[in-house]
């Protein structure tokens with residue numbers, strides 16, 4: 545690993561000033577992904593600015609929702625009573641991610657910024673447009689079992705690896721970022737991006753900005769919500785497909801719905817058209833089968849991930865059934 549300088553920031557302002565002074569520097573918080581990337585030579589910053597002690601780890605109830613500091617640990621959010629009571633979908637998704645040890649180190653901001661786990665991205669001998677733009681995509685004609693079925697481009701077919709972000713996009717989260725010009729907010733649906741012809745860019749954060757918080761509006765999805773993750777082993781594995789499903793019910797009628805998928809696209813894949821179509825329908829296996837079919841419009845598989853074309857709709861149906869209480 546290349547030698548690097550290490551500095552610690554105590555305020556968001558000083559962290560941003562240090563970054564502006566040295567644009568080649570990178571922030572580090574929990575380091576659960578960045579250190580791996582540095583060890584493998586995927587990234588080699590000259591300087592790390594440690595932001596893990598910034599006073600941004602509080603989970604605070606606000607008038608119309610909750611504000612979660614970017615430095616809050618994944619385990620802290622998953623165990624928080626307010627989150628468990630009001631946004632259980634988020635707690636479920638967090639607990640489905642990584643291992644207990646990693647959740648005790650990883651921060652909310654870092655979880656959002658983690659890089660894809662595409663094997664070609666991590667192997668510096670292989671072509672990868674995300675790691676080194678213009679070199680090609682090793683996965684397209686390679687072993688692409690974990691890769692995307694929605695929103696791909698000829699330049700990249702990687703998926704975003706987070707579970708937490710699938711729940712956040714379903715729950716209408718907003719990202720609060722701070723930069724030289726002050727604070728701005730980004731709807732979660734617009735935070736991560738599709739690869740297009742710039743696969744090296746995972747999100748819409750500017751180079752001189754810092755994530756300071758995520759906010760969630762008050763949610764009617766406290767009773768009928770389920771995060772279902774299908775993976776190769778029971779823990780510490782990335783999703784083949786995951787689904788965040790939440791229903792607001794009046795008797796057996798769906799008043800509103802939230803639905804998003806993970807493991808299928810370069811960004812957490814929100815299904816707003818399917819949500820709209822579910823409104824007014826009666827809770828049943830047939831309703832959910834129809835929703836799953838609609839969700840798969842436009843899906844495209846590669847040589848080794850065609851199984852996702854079947855797994856994804858099955859997972860949607862199962863997650864919706866669990867959210868509705870049709871399946872234990």
Ligand code: SF4
Pocket residue numbers: 660662663664665671672673674675680681682683684699700701702743
């Ligand atoms: Fe790189 Fe994306 Fe292709 Fe993977 S899928 S090799 S990350 S360009």
